[in-house]
Amino acid sequence: MLGCKPATTPIDQKFKLVGCKPATTPIDQKFKLGAEAGEPDDHDRYQRLVGRLIYLSHTRPDISFAVSMVSRYMHDPRKGHIDAVYHILRYMKSTPGKGLIFRKSGHMSIEGYCNFDWASCADDRRSTSGYCIFIGGNLVSWKSNKQSVVARSTAEAEYRAMALGVAELL
Known part of the structure; x- marks a missing residue:
């Protein structure tokens, strides 16, 4: 093979x-x-x-x-x-050494990042969005999935991705 x-x-x-x-x-x-x-x-x-x-x-x-x-x-x-x-x-x-590693840090700040790929699915033209959440510099939550509806613009797809990320932060 x-x-x-x-x-x-x-x-x-x-x-x-x-x-x-x-x-x-x-x-x-x-x-x-x-x-x-x-x-x-x-x-x-x-x-x-x-x-x-x-x-x-x-x-x-x-x-x-x-x-x-x-x-x-x-x-x-x-x-x-x-x-x-x-x-x-x-x-x-x-990349055999990749994976989740948790390290002790001197802070407990929360950071969140989100992104999207507008109309990325060739079959149904739905966008893919994702986010990742860090606490104290350690990755604790992440998700990537297709959006539930077809976005009419990149701004709409971006807004849906941000809403998903903010909901997880809250």
Whole structure:
């Protein structure tokens, strides 16, 4: 698979990723996933892969957005979707030390950040918004999901993302 060498770690044994070209980002920004992204792929294998990534995203917020993108196609995976999943796995292989680390700091200030991607879903044109909340410099809450309605403008999508982030801060 993907021209890789034999596996040595549990994830590598399962998905044969030793020696693969590492990825620097969890998902390629230029790659737009859609419902018709190539030929149909193995449904069970795709669900197992994405299920494991969902589990890992609880401690790896850096992959949560990418995992949410590929999990949209659990019901009908295509070749382009499985390629995106393998890209996430190659990213994880190149960043083994990433994860949540809590450090003691001298302050308990609360910071929140939010962002959005206007009309990012090619299938229904809904925007994706997300936020992350820090207390004392430590990440304690984050979320990335599709907005419930189609935003008519970038300002509306941004307002919805800010409202989501402020609600979590409160």
